[in-house]
Amino acid sequence: MSNMKIFLNGLLKENPVLVLMIGMCPSLAITTAAFNGIGMGLATTFVLLGSNVVISLLKKVIPKEVRLPSYIVIIAGFVTIIGFLLERYFPDLNKSLGMYVALIVVNCIILMRAETFASKNSVGKSAIDALGCGLGFTLALVVIGSIREILGAGSWFGMQILPESIPPMTIFVNPAGGFFVLGIVIAVVNLIMNTRGRKPKVKSCETCGGCTACSGQEGGAE
Amino acid sequence: MKVSRDIVKPTVTLVIIALLVSAVVTIVYNITKVDEDGMSADAIAAASELLGTEELEPVTSNVFTENVKAAAKTADGQYAVNVTSKGYGGPIELLVGFDADGKIKGVKIIAASETPGIGSNVTEGDFVNQFVGLSGEIELGKNVDGVAGATISSKAVTAGVNEAYQAYETIKAGGNAQAAGEGRNA
Numbered sequence: 001m002s003n004m005k006i007f008l009n010g011l012l013k014e015n016p017v018l019v020l021m022i023g024m025c026p027s028l029a030i031t032t033a034a035f036n037g038i039g040m041g042l043a044t045t046f047v048l049l050g051s052n053v054v055i056s057l058l059k060k061v062i063p064k065e066v067r068l069p070s071y072i073v074i075i076a077g078f079v080t081i082i083g084f085l086l087e088r089y090f091p092d093l094n095k096s097l098g099m100y101v102a103l104i105v106v107n108c109i110i111l112m113r114a115e116t117f118a119s120k121n122s123v124g125k126s127a128i129d130a131l132g133c134g135l136g137f138t139l140a141l142v143v144i145g146s147i148r149e150i151l152g153a154g155s156w157f158g159m160q161i162l163p164e165s166i167p168p169m170t171i172f173v174n175p176a177g178g179f180f181v182l183g184i185v186i187a188v189v190n191l192i193m194n195t196r197g198r199k200p201k202v203k204s205c206e207t208c209g210g211c212t213a214c215s216g217q218e219g220g221a222e
Numbered sequence: 223m224k225v226s227r228d229i230v231k232p233t234v235t236l237v238i239i240a241l242l243v244s245a246v247v248t249i250v251y252n253i254t255k256v257d258e259d260g261m262s263a264d265a266i267a268a269a270s271e272l273l274g275t276e277e278l279e280p281v282t283s284n285v286f287t288e289n290v291k292a293a294a295k296t297a298d299g300q301y302a303v304n305v306t307s308k309g310y311g312g313p314i315e316l317l318v319g320f321d322a323d324g325k326i327k328g329v330k331i332i333a334a335s336e337t338p339g340i341g342s343n344v345t346e347g348d349f350v351n352q353f354v355g356l357s358g359e360i361e362l363g364k365n366v367d368g369v370a371g372a373t374i375s376s377k378a379v380t381a382g383v384n385e386a387y388q389a390y391e392t393i394k395a396g397g398n399a400q401a402a403g404e405g406r407n408a
Binding site: 058061062063065066069070073074076077080081084085087088089098 | 228231232233235236239240243244246247250251254255335
């Protein structure tokens with residue numbers, strides 16, 4: 001796989017939240033505002049980048065029997081570091097993210113990338129994969145956070161967007177609204193993926209006539 | 223020998239990884255550590271707002287209870303005491319201001335992690351404003367009304383205010399109180 005493909009794979013095609021449906025817990029809990037989404041997304045990207053690079057470097061050193069505990073220790077180290085940094089330099093963001101910073105340790109996106117990608121690929125590829133997945137996660141959180149903040153609080157990144165005369169729909173910043181928005185965003189993404197994924201299939205059938213040759217190539221979310 | 227390959231090597235590797243990670247975390251902790259001497263910036267801001275002046279002189283005493291984090295006084299005889307109290311969801315940090323007559327001038331919650339919508343109500347104006355003007359030992363249900371459904375949080379704030387009052391009395395009584403660092407602007 002080319003580097004660009006690896007990057008786009010994590011960012012869009014296998015977007016952790018919107019396509020693979022992992023990391024749902026922070027995606028619902030912290031996306032009450034767009035800025036929280038950026039903060040959480042970048043914190044996770046930092047941890048993902050650090051752990052992917054280190055695990056890729058150590059892939060020959062770590063014995064198979066203790067690879068999961070080793071991965072968890074390395075990931076926990078990076079999470080603790082980002083926790084200290086947030087506490088020191090971004091205390092407000094740290095307060096609004098709360099315990100979800102510490103919970104990045106058990107975020108399945110990070111362990112999944114360590115186990116399925118970093119432990120099998122070169123350092124450079126692992127770093128690109130981490131950036132793709134991390135920014136994909138950030139993108140999803142910002143989209144969900146923006147919709148919830150605009151509808152639920154009438155603002156975007158803290159700036160007033162809707163006129164004060166329109167009362168905001170508070171339900172969107174409540175947990176129930178999180179489920180609504182997440183469900184609708186995933187539905188829209190699926191719609192785009194389905195229409196984009198099908199077209200070439202139909203075309204190739206018309207031209208080559210042999211559907212069996214092409215079937216199974218468009219894998220992914222189904 | 224098989225034992226050394228299958229048992230010793232993974233164990234030693236994991237121990238080394240854990241030690242290295244701990245070392246890195248320790249280094250980062252020491253770099254980012256906030257100096258916790260005296261009041262936090264939030265507490266100083268709250269004290270300035272409450273007492274109406276930014277000229278605060280830190281006061282320390284070796285007979286303060288361990289929940290008293292810091293205290294400060296102003297030139298006109300007002301005091302601010304920074305205490306922590308054990309709430310329902312973790313420690314509640316509060317700042318109690320006393321006017322020159324020894325009455326509570328105001329109570330401000332600096333940090334709390336009480337249950338949102340239930341315990342968090344004690345951090346809002348209606349509850350803490352009840353303390354204004356009181357002095358002496360305060361009893362929940364007698365001097366102040368608790369927040370419905372948030373008994374533990376209400377008790378915690380009341381206990382914190384009482385502890386601050388004791389610290390205030392200690393300072394006033396002369397005790398072992400001493401102004402720390404002459405002219406130091408908190």
